[in-house]
Amino acid sequence: MQNAKVKRFIKEGRGQGTGRDYVPWVKTSDYSSKGRATRIQGIKTQRIHHLHSDNQLRAFLIFEYSDAIIDIRESYPLLDVMEVIDDKEGLRLDKFTDADGYPLVICTTFLLTVRGEGGEERLVARSVKNTSELAKKITLEKLEIERRYWQARGVDWKIITEKQLPRQFCENIEWCRETLLEEMQEGELAQAMLAYIQSEPFTPIKMLLNQFEYEQQLEPGKALWLFRYLLATKCLEVNIENAINLAATLEELK
Structure with a gap:
């Protein structure tokens, strides 16, 4: 039993597809959200992701940064919840209906595709909530x-709160990832900077950036952009969970 809105969403392809072709069930333009709604270009999926809170954004950034996660589907609808869940005892499904008695579509915040070390792929579901x-x-x-639904499907499901979403870590990822959204044509220059920084592990990063910029006759800010790119691509190893202080040395940032 579906109302007109649900039928329209299904016809629009929402909750369907994978990767670049996936369409989230809820878009930022559909409802006002608590917190800050964000539309962000995905690097792995090459599509716009619709996120409805700061916590969802932070979770997305962490998922995208992970080498193991290869696809991120936000606002994933449990359209077949009645068919999938056999054990409905104690579930108050009657509470999740609209004014006309039609069932509301329950969504899980993220459905992730994870690739194991052996190349095998599995699904992981995560619900993001504030404590x-x-x-x-x-x-x-x-x-x-949600728990019973994913249990019935044999998919690992957990709740994530702000306690598992360190702000500094997420801010660092967001600061670095912007460089991956631009077309990179200075691969050799980036590698030259990498070698330059690694050869001077006890010299402050800011000083190295200024020196490299001067020696290579680069426009102001280009060395910092290359530094951020090296962090985003994980070519330059630092502790990404701590604040990135440019006055520190590479050895101090590790």
Whole structure:
């Protein structure tokens, strides 16, 4: 039993496809969201991702940074929830209906495709919630529906809160990843900078950037851009979880 809106969303391809072709069930333009809604260009998927809170953005950045995660599907709808869940005892599915009695579509925040070391692929589902939301009975009832759904499908499912989303780590990723959105034509220059920095592990990064920029006769800011690119591509090893202080040396950043 589906209302007109759900039928329209399905016809639009929402909740369908993978990779570049996936269309999220809920877009940022559909509803007002609590927190800051974000549309962000995906590097791995090459499509726009629709995120509805700061926590969702931080989770997305961490997922995209991971080498193991190869596809990220946000706002994934559980359209076949009634068919998949056999054990419905205690579930308050009646609470999740619209004014006309039609069932609401429950979504899991992220459905991820993870590639193992042996090349095998598996699905992982993650629901992103603020800890304050977990005090609400309606939220817990929705999460229990999600838990049973993914359990029935044999998919690993967990809840992620802001406690698992370190802000500094996410800010660093966001600062670096911007360089991957631009067309890179200075591969040899980036490698030259990498060797330059690695050869001077006890010299402050800022000093090295200025020297490299001067020696290579680059426009102001280009060396910093290359430094961010090396971090984004993980060619330059630093502790990405800590604040990146340009006054520090490479050895101090590790």
